[in-house]
Amino acid sequence: MDGPDATALGDDDAELVGDLLDGSHRALARVITRIENRTAGYRGIVAALHEHTGGADVIGITGAPGAGKSTLVDKLASAYRDRGDTVGVVAVDPSSPYTGGAVLGDRIRMASNVGDMDVFFRSMSARGQLGGLSMATADAVKALDAFGKDAIIIETVGAGQNEVDVVRTADTVAVLVQPGSGDDVQTLKAGILEIGDVFVVNKADMDGAERTLAELEEMVHRREGPTKGLDGGHHGFEVPDHPDDESDGDADGSAEWSPEVCRTVANTGEGVDSLIETFDAHATHLRESGAIEATKQRRYAEEIRTLVRSDVGALATAEIERHGGIEALAASVRRRETDPYSVAAEIVGPIAECVEADADGAERPESATER
Amino acid sequence: MSAEQETQAVRCLVAKVGLDGHDRGAHVIARAFRDAGFEVVYSGLHRAPDEIVQAAVQEDVDVLGISILSGAHNTLVPKVIEGLKEYDAFEDTLVLVGGIIPDDDETELKKLGVAEVFGPGTPMEETIEFIRNNLPERA
Numbered sequence: 001m002d003g004p005d006a007t008a009l010g011d012d013d014a015e016l017v018g019d020l021l022d023g024s025h026r027a028l029a030r031v032i033t034r035i036e037n038r039t040a041g042y043r044g045i046v047a048a049l050h051e052h053t054g055g056a057d058v059i060g061i062t063g064a065p066g067a068g069k070s071t072l073v074d075k076l077a078s079a080y081r082d083r084g085d086t087v088g089v090v091a092v093d094p095s096s097p098y099t100g101g102a103v104l105g106d107r108i109r110m111a112s113n114v115g116d117m118d119v120f121f122r123s124m125s126a127r128g129q130l131g132g133l134s135m136a137t138a139d140a141v142k143a144l145d146a147f148g149k150d151a152i153i154i155e156t157v158g159a160g161q162n163e164v165d166v167v168r169t170a171d172t173v174a175v176l177v178q179p180g181s182g183d184d185v186q187t188l189k190a191g192i193l194e195i196g197d198v199f200v201v202n203k204a205d206m207d208g209a210e211r212t213l214a215e216l217e218e219m220v221h222r223r224e225g226p227t228k229g230l231d232g233g234h235h236g237f238e239v240p241d242h243p244d245d246e247s248d249g250d251a252d253g254s255a256e257w258s259p260e261v262c263r264t265v266a267n268t269g270e271g272v273d274s275l276i277e278t279f280d281a282h283a284t285h286l287r288e289s290g291a292i293e294a295t296k297q298r299r300y301a302e303e304i305r306t307l308v309r310s311d312v313g314a315l316a317t318a319e320i321e322r323h324g325g326i327e328a329l330a331a332s333v334r335r336r337e338t339d340p341y342s343v344a345a346e347i348v349g350p351i352a353e354c355v356e357a358d359a360d361g362a363e364r365p366e367s368a369t370e371r
Numbered sequence: 372m373s374a375e376q377e378t379q380a381v382r383c384l385v386a387k388v389g390l391d392g393h394d395r396g397a398h399v400i401a402r403a404f405r406d407a408g409f410e411v412v413y414s415g416l417h418r419a420p421d422e423i424v425q426a427a428v429q430e431d432v433d434v435l436g437i438s439i440l441s442g443a444h445n446t447l448v449p450k451v452i453e454g455l456k457e458y459d460a461f462e463d464t465l466v467l468v469g470g471i472i473p474d475d476d477e478t479e480l481k482k483l484g485v486a487e488v489f490g491p492g493t494p495m496e497e498t499i500e501f502i503r504n505n506l507p508e509r510a
């Protein structure tokens with residue numbers, strides 16, 4: 001159905017990729033638009049860019065609305081620029097589930113990098129895509145990476161699975177917390193604690209900052225606790241004080257990153273430099289411990305899975321159309337002529353047959369190039 | 372891949388340029404655009420022409436709506452348009468101006484490449500309709 005050219009590069013697209021690699025801002029912007037729109041041929045573009053990626057430190061910043069993410073991103077970008085790094089920012093805002101419209105306001109805070117084209121700031125909206133948002137963000141990051149940005153920041157509101165997925169496309173994840181944002185039970189919610197490599201108490205000049213800092217410190221240590229406990233349980237089967245245990249323990253100590261808690265006042269820029277140092281420390285840790293390879297591989301695995309799932313989903317959607325459309329099928333189930341399971345089996349049947357025929361060794365030209 | 376759904380959206384930049392602190396109109400427009408299903412990037416107040424150009428290029432917007440109520444449109448709008456041309460972005464960006472613009476100036480602005488000028492009291496639907504009908508063709 002797709003033909004073998006899902007990742008083929010058209011002449012225009014090849015030119016666009018060439019312009020992007022040559023440093024044209026316009027081409028970079030245009031490529032990100034194609035990625036967002038899923039314009040025909042965008043896969044070829046991303047595929048062509050892939051080999052040029054891998055040079056950037058990717059940092060994800062998440063936190064509740066009003067925690068100061070945009071302001072902090074602005075100051076971070078300017079601090080990176082001060083030391084000569086170029087910066088890309090992808091800011092993700094929610095869109096209306098009713099009209100699809102969105103007001104993307106993160107740009108308002110970008111006041112420190114006026115007219116500096118080496119800070120490439122791009123707003124993206126969720127566009128109601130199921131799981132597609134993290135895909136689009138990851139691809140936009142690739143475009144910025146291939147363009148040659150040294151540091152790439154992904155900024156998103158930390159509410160719900162979608163945003164967590166988005167932020168997980170980063171190497172280093174910072175979770176922003178503002179003082180007085182509730183007791184420690186709030187922080188336990190929604191898996192926020194597990195995704196953070198660095199926790200930042202922003203607006204640290206406000207009342208209650210010390211307490212929030214202390215609570216986070218405690219949380220982070222408690223988070224370390226359970227894993228260690230499990231390790232202990234495992235080791236419990238072995239003879240205590242066995243000589244082999246020593247090396248085991250050492251490896252554990254160096255491979256495990258213990259989350260840092262930092263404090264910033266994004267408005268004034270206080271603490272931003274030391275925050276960047278922490279980011280660097282984490283990046284160095286990832287590289288030296290080899291964890292970066294594992295992280296990247298896990299991310300690519302996820303990416304492949306998402307792509308395959310969405311492609312297979314598209315096949316299924318086409319198959320539903322061939323069977324008369326979802327409305328007609330639903331109507332026949334409502335009239336008790338059939339049931340949802342039988343309908344699903346009927347639709348998936350032909351696809352499954354093709355796959356099985358393929359597995360039996362039949363040569364199919366499509367399968368060779370399908371990504 | 373043909374089966375994959377394209378999800379195109381109209382992207383607009385609503386920009387306040389120069390020393391002009393009146394942003395109620397820009398807010399109302401931004402909201403109306405959002406409700407029309409557009410993706411609206413709002414620039415914030417007191418932006419320099421350079422910043423507007425930077426934002427329009429990086430965000431790759433289809434529509435650039437400049438709101439000016441300070442009377443400085445004859446200085447500021449040409450700078451923005453020049454900047455867009457510099458980045459090769461003028462051809463496929465629909466440039467609109469909103470605000471209080473005298474008739475003579477309106478003619479001049481349109482000669483420069485502004486697609487339309489919307490004065491006070493323009494119904495929201497008219498602006499949205501105009502955008503829908505005049506969206507630049509993009510490759």
